[in-house]
Amino acid sequence: MAWPRTAKRLAVMALDVVLAVVATWIAYALRLDNTYYPVGQQWWVYGIAPMLAIPIFVRFGLYRAIFRYTGQAALVATGKAVALYALLLTFVLLWQQWLGVPRSLGLLQPIVFLLLVGASRACARFWLAGLAGQSLGKAGRLLIFGAGSAGAQTAAALGLARHYILVGFVDDDSSKNGRSINGVAVHSADKLLQLVHGEGITDILLAMPNATRERRNQIIESLQGLPVHVRTLPSMADLASGKVTVQDIHELDIEDLLGREPVQPNVALLAKDLAGQVVLVSGAGGSIGGELTRQIALQQPRQLLLLDHNEFGLYAIHQELEAICAAQQLQVELIPLLGSVTNPERLRAICETYRPATVYHAAAYKHVPMVEDNPGEGVRNNVFGTLNMAQAAAASGTKRFVLISTDKAVRPTNVMGATKRVAELVLQALADANTGTCFSMVRFGNVLGSSGSVVPLFRKQLATGGPLTVTHEEVTRYFMTIPEAAQLVLQAGAMGQGGDVFVLDMGQPVKIMDLARRMVQLSGLSVRDAAHPTGDIEIAVTGLRVGEKLYEELLIGDNPQLTAHPRIMKAHEPFMLWAALQQELQVLEDAANANDVAAIKAFMSQHVQGYQPA
Numbered sequence: 340m341a342w343p344r345t346a347k348r349l350a351v352m353a354l355d356v357v358l359a360v361v362a363t364w365i366a367y368a369l370r371l372d373n374t375y376y377p378v379g380q381q382w383w384v385y386g387i388a389p390m391l392a393i394p395i396f397v398r399f400g401l402y403r404a405i406f407r408y409t410g411q412a413a414l415v416a417t418g419k420a421v422a423l424y425a426l427l428l429t430f431v432l433l434w435q436q437w438l439g440v441p442r443s444l445g446l447l448q449p450i451v452f453l454l455l456v457g458a459s460r461a462c463a464r465f466w467l468a469g470l471a472g473q474s475l476g477k478a479g480r481l482l483i484f485g486a487g488s489a490g491a492q493t494a495a496a497l498g499l500a501r502h503y504i505l506v507g508f509v510d511d512d513s514s515k516n517g518r519s520i521n522g523v524a525v526h527s528a529d530k531l532l533q534l535v536h537g538e539g540i541t542d543i544l545l546a547m548p549n550a551t552r553e554r555r556n557q558i559i560e561s562l563q564g565l566p567v568h569v570r571t572l573p574s575m576a577d578l579a580s581g582k583v584t585v586q587d588i589h590e591l592d593i594e595d596l597l598g599r600e601p602v603q604p605n606v607a608l609l610a611k612d613l614a615g616q617v618v619l620v621s622g623a624g625g626s627i628g629g630e631l632t633r634q635i636a637l638q639q640p641r642q643l644l645l646l647d648h649n650e651f652g653l654y655a656i657h658q659e660l661e662a663i664c665a666a667q668q669l670q671v672e673l674i675p676l677l678g679s680v681t682n683p684e685r686l687r688a689i690c691e692t693y694r695p696a697t698v699y700h701a702a703a704y705k706h707v708p709m710v711e712d713n714p715g716e717g718v719r720n721n722v723f724g725t726l727n728m729a730q731a732a733a734a735s736g737t738k739r740f741v742l743i744s745t746d747k748a749v750r751p752t753n754v755m756g757a758t759k760r761v762a763e764l765v766l767q768a769l770a771d772a773n774t775g776t777c778f779s780m781v782r783f784g785n786v787l788g789s790s791g792s793v794v795p796l797f798r799k800q801l802a803t804g805g806p807l808t809v810t811h812e813e814v815t816r817y818f819m820t821i822p823e824a825a826q827l828v829l830q831a832g833a834m835g836q837g838g839d840v841f842v843l844d845m846g847q848p849v850k851i852m853d854l855a856r857r858m859v860q861l862s863g864l865s866v867r868d869a870a871h872p873t874g875d876i877e878i879a880v881t882g883l884r885v886g887e888k889l890y891e892e893l894l895i896g897d898n899p900q901l902t903a904h905p906r907i908m909k910a911h912e913p914f915m916l917w918a919a920l921q922q923e924l925q926v927l928e929d930a931a932n933a934n935d936v937a938a939i940k941a942f943m944s945q946h947v948q949g950y951q952p953a
Contacts, residue, residue, distance in 0.1 A: 348402045352393055354459060359389040362452035363444075369451075370441050384444065387431055392452070395424050417456060425449035479503045479568075480539050484558060485546035486510035486518075486525045489572055493546050494523065506538050511554075528558075535565050545571040563860050604826045605904065610638045611833040612697045612739050619644040619695035621680055621728055622702030624652020627743055629659075630825040631699050636660055642672045644693055647702070648679040680724030683731065690735035698732045699832065700725060701743040703759065710755035711885050715934035718927060721758035726765050726924070733769070733776040741832035742766055744782040746817060746845075750949030753887065757943040757950050761927070763840060764946070767914035768921075770838030779835030781828045782910070783843035784817030793851060797858050805867075806877035807855045814852075814889050817845035831907045838914075842899060844906040852878065913948065 363385050368374055377385065396402065399420040429445030481503035483490045487510075494505055508525040510516075515525045526534060534540060543562060545555065562569055612618075618635055622628035623645035629652075636643055643660070647653040657675040664671050674693070678685040680702045703721050704710050710717035725742060732740050744763055747756030763780050770778040793816075800807045819827075824843065831841040859866050859876045867874030883889070899908040915923070923946060930938035943950045 351402055352396075355392060355396060355456065356389040358455040358459065359392050359452060360385055362448050362455055363388050365451045366444050366448035369447055370443055383435070384432075384448075388428065388448065388452075391427050391431070392421075392424050395420050395427075417460070418453065421449050421453040421456065424452070479541040480506050481542045481544060482506055482509055482531075482534060482538075482540050483544050483546050484509045484528075484531075485550075486512070486515050486520060487546070487549075489548050490546035491520050493544065493572065494520065503542060506540060507534065509534070531561070532565070535567060540567055542568045542570065545569065548572055563857060565860075566865070568862055605830055608830040608833045608904070609634070609826065613638040613640050613829070616640050616696040617642040617644065617693055619646060619689070619693070619698045619732075621646045621698070621700050622743075623647050623675075624649045624656050625701060626821060627825065627828075628699075628701035629656045630821045631701060631828065632656060632660060633663065634822070634825045634829055635699075636663060636669060636671050636673075637667075639669055639671055642674060642693065644674050644676055644689070644695060646676045646678055646680075646689065648677065650677060653677060679720075680728050681719050683727040686727050686731035687734065690731040690737070694735045695732065695737055697739045697741070697832070698728065698737050699741050699743065699828070700728050702728070703743070703762075705745065705755060707747070707753045707755045707887060708884050710758070711753055714754045714936050714939045715931045717754050717758050718761075718931035718939060721755070722761045722765065722924075723928060723931070725762040729766060729769055729776075729778065733774040737776050739777045739779070739832060739835060740766070741828065741835065742778070742780040743828060744780045744840075746782060746784040748782060750951070751943075751947065752951050753885070754939065754943070754952075757947045760947045760950075761943070763912070764914050764920060765924075767838050767840070767912070768917040771914070772917040777835050777837045779832060779837070779839040779841060781831045781841045781843065783819060783824055783827070784845045793854070794858075797855060801858065801862055801864075801876065804876070806879040807859065808879050808881050809851050809855055810881055810883050810887060811889060812852050812880055813850070814883070814887075815848040815850045817848050819843065819845055827904070827907060830904055831902075834902055834904070834907070840910040840912050841902075842908045842910050844908065915946070 364377075367377070367381070399416050401417060401420060425445065428449060429442075432442055432445045483493060483505065486508040490508055490510075494508075505523055507523055508515075508520060509528050509531055510525055511528050513527065516527045518525050535543075545558065547555065547558075550558075559569065613635055618640045620628050620632050620635065620643070623632050624647035628647070632643060632645060645653060645657055645660075647656075653675050657673060660671075660673050663669070664673065676689055678689065680686065680700075702724060704713075704717050710721075729740055742762060745756065745759050747753065748760035748763060749756075751757045751760060763782075766778040766780055769776075797807050827843050831839075831843070834841070855878050856866055859878070862876075864875035865871060867877045899910050902909055914920075923942070927939065927942045929935075930942060940952045944952065
């Protein structure tokens with residue numbers, strides 16, 4: 340309705356005045372057991388009823404409610420208001436003792452009044468929600484997978500919004516088979532395919548916040564190839580408020596697409612060298628650096644130093660961490676520090692001032708094509724930035740220094756991967772030189788949802804109608820979620836003895852072409868190719884980029900050593916002694932300053948095992 344808010348409130352008040360009068364007449368009729376016309380002092384009750392009811396309803400906020408969203412809280416408030424009204428009406432009737440007015444009217448009239456007011460609100464709610472639903476156009480036909488409390492709450496929220504026509508629930512629990520929730524049937528999971536085809540289902544919502552990752556993946560796998568759009572609810576932790584809204588429904592998590600059941604972190608390892616300490620994270624404004632700071636803050640260090648050269652990225656993570664610490668009452672001093680790892684004077688000043696006990700070095704240029712086009716900057720940032728940070732930390736007495744490395748450092752075909760391997764060589768040499776700081780490295784593959792990750796790119800391309808771009812039909816990658824990678828980095832760093840190259844178990848590699856097809860299908864669309872020319876979304880093969888490999892590796896050598904953590908291994912990688920490496924690094928620095936691409940690649944070919952420039 341396009342009425343002004345004041346006009347709507349006055350209309351509702353007028354309605355309640357009429358309902359109070361009608362309730363009074365019905366109460367008289369019930370008490371006298373016949374229809375009648377009020378006479379004498381009976382008229383006073385018709386005037387007193389609305390005069391008492393309206394101010395009480397205003398006081399209880401009943402005219403501030405939006406009818407189409409009226410729920411249990413509004414009904415409870417209405418009940419309390421009418422109860423107070425009943426007490427006042429009974430008091431007035433006992434006090435005045437009007438002739439011809441039965442005292443039982445103080446009980447009968449409020450009961451009838453409550454029924455009429457409640458019915459008016461319910462009718463308005465469904466009428467207005469229906470009008471809103473009509474404006475949304477054709478609604479999708481929905482199945483909710485999960486007939487638990489989350490599924491029931493979701494159904495109620497969707498019922499108000501009218502975004503979908505709820506056809507039924509599907510559940511693994513056989514005891515719920517054949518039953519119904521608010522009149523909507525619950526079906527066995529075995530009948531899913533039959534329901535999709537027989538009922539013209541367009542959307543499936545996974546409402547199983549307690550389900551294991553393995554079970555969710557099984558369900559998602561079974562839905563591949565069906566012409567349905569699959570979405571999900573957040574985890575149970577995100578639904579702890581006990582209510583579900585339409586806004587909670589979102590596209591499948593990247594963990595649902597590629598994830599595995601996470602291993603619970605070792606709490607003792609996480610807290611080691613963090614609780615009560617001064618911790619520095621370089622590259623804190625990036626994807627990995629930001630997640631490291633979130634995980635570290637939960638371990639309550641005394642000070643958490645956030646270092647980044649990107650002003651906005653640093654501002655954003657600082658604001659987020661302040662909100663986290665306030666919400667969880669964490670006593671952590673957060674210190675945002677603007678600075679580049681290529682500026683050794685700035686790094687020395689920071690380390691001498693704050694003297695961090697532990698440093699996590701995540702600052703790096705990591706986009707393969709970008710570094711390939713700017714090799715001098717890649718060397719300065721990734722190699723000499725690491726050296727600057729390591730030397731500044733060691734000079735200030737840092738106990739542990741952990742480098743965030745990459746699987747692209749293994750037999751690289753690009754400058755970025757080669758620079759990360761040289762950064763590893765630097766730390767291995769410094770560790771061998773026994774500087775007093777425990778240097779270690781953690782090497783892993785792609786993290787889902789990071790800047791440049793393929794999953795967000797595919798989502799953007801899907802939203803614009805495609806095509807989805809894949810560089811090669813056979814290209815494969817390892818994937819891990821950002822939170823799991825950050826937790827494993829913290830645990831691996833705590834296990835370092837000096838010079839360790841830790842490798843994270845990334846699970847099975849994923850073919851990017853298969854991932855693209857899966858995302859298209861789970862969006863309720865079909866792939867357009869030679870066999871299916873009428874499909875919705877094309878997948879275009881664009882060709883390998885400069886320096887890109889078909890397959891990534893995690894180990895240079897063989898026989899990795901197991902550790903106390905099932906997903907952390909220790910690699911045995913060759914390295915140069917610091918005295919020799921230091922002289923060679925001067926050659927690389929001169930080449931980087933001159934942006935001599937040929938000299939840079941010649942250095943990498945000589946010192947990085949397996950380097951094969953594209």
